[in-house]
Amino acid sequence: MSGGHIIIRWRSFAAITAAGWLLLAGTGGAQSLKNTTLPPYHWATEYLFEWQLRSVQKPLLAATLPWQFSQVYDAVSAGSPRTEYERFLRSRMMSDQQAYGLRSEPQQPFLHFGALFVERAGRMADELRSRLVFRFFSSAWISKNVQIFNSMTMDQNLGDDPDYLGKNWRGITAITEQAYTLVHFDRFSLKFGRDYIRWGRGYDGTLLISDASRPFDQLQLQFRTRLMQFSYFVSKLNSVLLSDTAAARLQKTWADRYLAAGRVDFAFFKRRLQFSITQTVLWGGDRQLEWYYLNPFIFYHGEQLNEPQPLRANTMGAIDFVFYPTPGWEFYGQLLIDDIQVEKTGPGDLEPNEIGYLLGFQVADPGGWEGATIGLEYTRVANRTYNTLPEAEKYVHRNKPIGHFLGNDFDRWLLHGRQYLGRGMTLALKAEYRRHGEGRVNVPFDRPWMEYTVEEGYSEPFPTGIVEKTRLAELELRWHPRWDFFLSAHARYESVDNVNNVEGQTRNRFEFFIRLWWEVQQFFPL
DSSP states (O other): OBTTBOOOOOHHHHHHHHHHHHHTOSOOOSOOOTTSBOOTTSHHHHHHHHHHHHOSSOOSOTTEEOOBHHHHHHHHHHSOOOSHHHHHHHHHHHHHHHHTTTTSOOSSOEEEEEEEEEEEEEEETTEEEEEEEEEEEEEEEEETTEEEEEEEEEEGGGGGOTTOOSOOBTTBOEEEEEEEEEEEOSSEEEEEEEEOOEESOOSSOOSSBOTTSOOEEEEEEEEEOSSEEEEEEEEEEEEEEOOHHHHHHHTOSEEEEEEEEEEEEEEETTTTEEEEEEEEEEEEESOOOOGGGGOTTSOHHHHHHTSOGGGOOEEEEEEEEEEOSSTTEEEEEEEEEEEOOOOOSSGGGGSOOEEEEEEEEEEESGGGOTTEEEEEEEEEEOTTTTOOSSGGGSSEETTEESSOTTOSSEEEEEEEEEEEEETTEEEEEEEEEEEEOSOOSSSOOOOGGGGSOTTTOOOOOSSOSSOEEEEEEEEEEEEEEETTEEEEEEEEEEEEESGGGOTTOEEEEEEEEEEEEEEEEEEEEO
């Protein structure tokens, strides 16, 4: 950026972008990527939530993502739109799914190539700048039961992220975002490789496993019946550099880390009531890949209690629900339990409970206001949740929270709304107020309660210390004339007191930028 003008860094991406378009120059038939997953950043994810809210039928498990393209197709093809907005949603999603070849089952193996170009340009973070994201997709359809998928991403936003783990070469930052082999049958699927996971319902965040995390390198299996779905995965997380004290104790500089998780979803009353139970265990340091954590039917917390103290692991559990009492209404919530003190036998039992909860609802077409959606959500996560004394057990992956993107020691009120204006135009609004204490995930785990006796007791305020208070308002106007293209204008105002928990430090910021989305898919029979 120079002289107040925007400089779009095309040269860094021009050669690869041009190569991507050349690969897409062929013509494709009606092939199928039906079992590959819909990434959570795709616009079809938010549209599908809108469709599910309004639909009489509830074909999807709303709190267990990512969905497969076949699930998206089945969800929108089964329903009947009743309003202009519903016809818009169905038209865009059906066109998108047909572009991915879901109109018929392929008769022979094929290769697939695709590209997604997303550009933001305008005033962001008090500067005039542009940020380009280019994703290149490739996949191989081996048979109706076996598929291979890959997504490589060049993202200029990664270079702005202080938590980014990776190389920055002449302004180019890139990651392999998805890369997996999927073996899929009607009731069973097995996935090996890198992909997103999001477990839990929330407007833009969840408490236990969220897409705020980098995608997981995982071995995942799922088993499905009409009323139940069981999911399990084990993942190798990024290794962490140990402190001098921990390195001397463990006799190593780097510590390997692993995460295993199991989840059961139940669906009742034609999926209008959905209930889920989840458990996770994160371990590492002087431990390797433990065989009993590869058993998806073991109770992790009980297992780690039976281990000697140096081999303890970080276990968490959650229960969540989604309830659609009638078409157009949705209530949802999640309770996260990290650590709860039951006994009071010593100073260690004075540790405050480490839990989180999220509650929300949304309503479609309130009071006959056609094409409108209004929702309200409250989230609260206690201090030290996600954090642990052993450095290798902190609930993060590549410096990003595995749980809620705000980490711990915060609460947040969120009001959101959407209005369809006709002719492919939608208006979305979001307003939030959040309080964030001094507690963070990637900081040393403190234990001030150890200085007190059981008789004295211990308590601390919520949020803790100097509280950062943030007020946000966002407005998006989107024009979405085709499945493969949309243009949107964003306005965002932020007002923060006690920035970074520094008393009296304030920030007021206004942002305005334009966003472009352009996507192409093509297929080549083998």
